[in-house]
Amino acid sequence: MNRSWIIAGVGLAALALVPFVASPYVLHIAVQILIFGMIYTAWSFMGRFGLTSIGHGAFLGIGAYTTALLWNLYGVTPWIGIPAGMALSVLLALVIGYPCFHLKIVGHYFALVTLALGQVIALLVIAARDVTGGSLGMTPTQVGESIFAFQFPNRTHFYFIALALWLLVLGVWYWVAYGMRRAALDAIGEDETAAAAAGIDVMREKLRITVISAAITSLGGSVLTQYLMYLNPETVAGVGISLQIVFAAIAGGMYSALGPTVGALLTLTLTESLRILFGTHFIGAANTIYGILLILFIVFLPRGIMGLIEQFSLFRGTREKESRLPL
Amino acid sequence: MDIFLLEAVLNGVMFGGLLALLALGLNLIFGVIDVVWICYAELVMCGMYTIYWLHAVYGVPFPLAAVAAILLVALLGVLLHRIIIEPILGSAPINQLLATGGLLFFLQSFATLLFTTDFRNVGIHLPSLELGDINLGYARILAFAVALVGAAALYLFLARTYLGTAIRAISQDREIMGLMGVDQRRIYLITSAIGGGLAGLAACLLVLQYDVHPFVGLSFGPITFMICVLGGLGNMIGGVIAAFIMAQIIAIGGYELSVEYSEVLAFLVFIVLIMVRPQGILGK
Numbered sequence: 001m002n003r004s005w006i007i008a009g010v011g012l013a014a015l016a017l018v019p020f021v022a023s024p025y026v027l028h029i030a031v032q033i034l035i036f037g038m039i040y041t042a043w044s045f046m047g048r049f050g051l052t053s054i055g056h057g058a059f060l061g062i063g064a065y066t067t068a069l070l071w072n073l074y075g076v077t078p079w080i081g082i083p084a085g086m087a088l089s090v091l092l093a094l095v096i097g098y099p100c101f102h103l104k105i106v107g108h109y110f111a112l113v114t115l116a117l118g119q120v121i122a123l124l125v126i127a128a129r130d131v132t133g134g135s136l137g138m139t140p141t142q143v144g145e146s147i148f149a150f151q152f153p154n155r156t157h158f159y160f161i162a163l164a165l166w167l168l169v170l171g172v173w174y175w176v177a178y179g180m181r182r183a184a185l186d187a188i189g190e191d192e193t194a195a196a197a198a199g200i201d202v203m204r205e206k207l208r209i210t211v212i213s214a215a216i217t218s219l220g221g222s223v224l225t226q227y228l229m230y231l232n233p234e235t236v237a238g239v240g241i242s243l244q245i246v247f248a249a250i251a252g253g254m255y256s257a258l259g260p261t262v263g264a265l266l267t268l269t270l271t272e273s274l275r276i277l278f279g280t281h282f283i284g285a286a287n288t289i290y291g292i293l294l295i296l297f298i299v300f301l302p303r304g305i306m307g308l309i310e311q312f313s314l315f316r317g318t319r320e321k322e323s324r325l326p327l
Numbered sequence: 328m329d330i331f332l333l334e335a336v337l338n339g340v341m342f343g344g345l346l347a348l349l350a351l352g353l354n355l356i357f358g359v360i361d362v363v364w365i366c367y368a369e370l371v372m373c374g375m376y377t378i379y380w381l382h383a384v385y386g387v388p389f390p391l392a393a394v395a396a397i398l399l400v401a402l403l404g405v406l407l408h409r410i411i412i413e414p415i416l417g418s419a420p421i422n423q424l425l426a427t428g429g430l431l432f433f434l435q436s437f438a439t440l441l442f443t444t445d446f447r448n449v450g451i452h453l454p455s456l457e458l459g460d461i462n463l464g465y466a467r468i469l470a471f472a473v474a475l476v477g478a479a480a481l482y483l484f485l486a487r488t489y490l491g492t493a494i495r496a497i498s499q500d501r502e503i504m505g506l507m508g509v510d511q512r513r514i515y516l517i518t519s520a521i522g523g524g525l526a527g528l529a530a531c532l533l534v535l536q537y538d539v540h541p542f543v544g545l546s547f548g549p550i551t552f553m554i555c556v557l558g559g560l561g562n563m564i565g566g567v568i569a570a571f572i573m574a575q576i577i578a579i580g581g582y583e584l585s586v587e588y589s590e591v592l593a594f595l596v597f598i599v600l601i602m603v604r605p606q607g608i609l610g611k
Contacts, residue, residue: 099602127587284439291433298426
């Protein structure tokens with residue numbers, strides 16, 4: 001236990017130093033890695049227990065658009081807009097989740113229902129183009145550095161906000177992964193009927209994890225928008241981003257606390273380095289390689305990079321708690 | 328009855344035929360191999376690009392280009408099964424869905440890389456049939472007719488031929504059929520080829536009505552999945568019925584509201600129906 005606390009402390013100190021040593025460009029990427037890391041982690045809350053959602057873009061979009069629209073149209077501060085978006089996402093998660101879990105819609109069917117959900121939100125954003133700007137996207141009204149408007153053009157400030165939120169989500173991850181609920185959720189993921197027979201309230205556990213996941217994804221969507229100050233239906237809702245969430249989380253490893261963040265690190269670094277390497281000359285090159293990598297990951301490394309690392313560290317004898325996973 | 332509404336309904340019927348054809352291939356794959364090809368619409372896109380290049384750029388006659396497209400997409404189907412699905416046939420079904428999702432990304436971006444994001448038109452403009460005040464494009468009528476013929480041919484193939492019977496048997500019980508001497512692997516490859524071929528056929532019809540671009544799959548891919556689920560994944564007749572229902576919702580909704588809201592409506596209907604009848608409208 002002692003050693004892992006030391007590692008965590010050193011890691012945290014290193015993360016806190018990033019803004020003071022990194023160039024503005026690297027810092028810009030780092031902020032995005034933290035925000036996406038948080039979103040991917042939120043997805044993995046559901047994904048690791050067999051609730052594969054390919055419509056998380058819906059929650060991302062609700063968070064982003066609720067915050068931005070409330071601010072632009074009514075001048076409502078994101079401090080209210082962000083929780084409002086989260087509340088809406090939670091509501092939607094309950095409205096969809098309850099009947100789904102009640103009717104035992106799982107696997108393919110669950111994935112396709114969530115796909116439809118993601119499409120509904122993306123299409124609504126496009127259809128309401130009078131207020132949302134449709135496919136062209138929109139920009140939140142900018143007021144410069146302002147706590148009230150949750151706008152921090154200073155990257156260092158935003159970095160620490162993103163870092164704090166990311167740590168918070170990691171905390172939630174540990175709460176989920178090492179609490180009593182983990183066992184219950186694992187059991188549900190393995191065999192729902194058996195879990196119910198063992199006295200687990202399947203519906204309640206599933207809804208709880210879905211709500212947590214939706215709320216954090218929505219928060220991530222809002223924060224991402226406040227950072228980039230631009231949003232459009234392709235980047236925060238719809239099929240593309242929804243699949244991207246799934247893949248990054250899987251590539252990084254959805255069974256480890258840091259896995260989804262590693263996924264964010266991997267995908268963003270890959271995209272950026274290919275962009276620098278090829279410039280805008282080869283639009284699509286990054287995603288082409290990305291697509292191949294995803295197939296390879298799912299075929300050969302379904303537990304992701306962190307899964308691989310943990311496997312090796314197991315051989316070296318440092319027994320991780322995660323090794324208790326019955327997979 | 329409002330003449331424009333009637334036109335919308337008729338166009339909806341034609342559109343339904345096309346959606347039914349799209350759903351047919353996906354349904355076959357799901358029913359037999361128990362895999363959802365989430366990249367199905369992207370295979371259709373490959374077919375559309377093939378026709379565009381062969382016909383519009385190199386001047387190959389359209390029927391020849393169409394045959395080439397069908398064969399190419401059928402081959403893509405076989406490769407997809409052989410390279411991606413086969414190694415993970417034993418793992419969780421959701422992993423197979425996600426692996427084909429990786430292919431979706433790959434095909435979309437590879438098409439962007441090769442052909443840029445330009446919208447390309449094959450340059451064939453079929454006239455419209457005028458019935459009084461109603462306009463019906465021949466491209467739509469042709470699509471409807473070919474889709475029906477395709478569905479009927481697939482039905483006859485599955486019902487009347489030895490191979491078709493083997494395919495249906497596998498879809499009913501994959502363990503037992505191996506013991507009965509059916510080569511499961513071969514049947515899967517043949518099914519993948521037929522599924523791909525149907526995607527290719529759909530591409531021939533779609534290219535007459537729509538421009539092709541790397542993201543064209545996103546505009547009809549999701550609705551195709553909804554149709555398959557509504558009909559009961561793997562249930563062909565259910566899929567055809569669901570295709571016509573969804574097409575009417577989109578057509579009439581598009582007339583009464585707007586295109587996007589009609590699609591929102593279609594997806595909402597899907598979500599509600601799947602909650603009411605998770606086994607599909609014709610499921611047991």
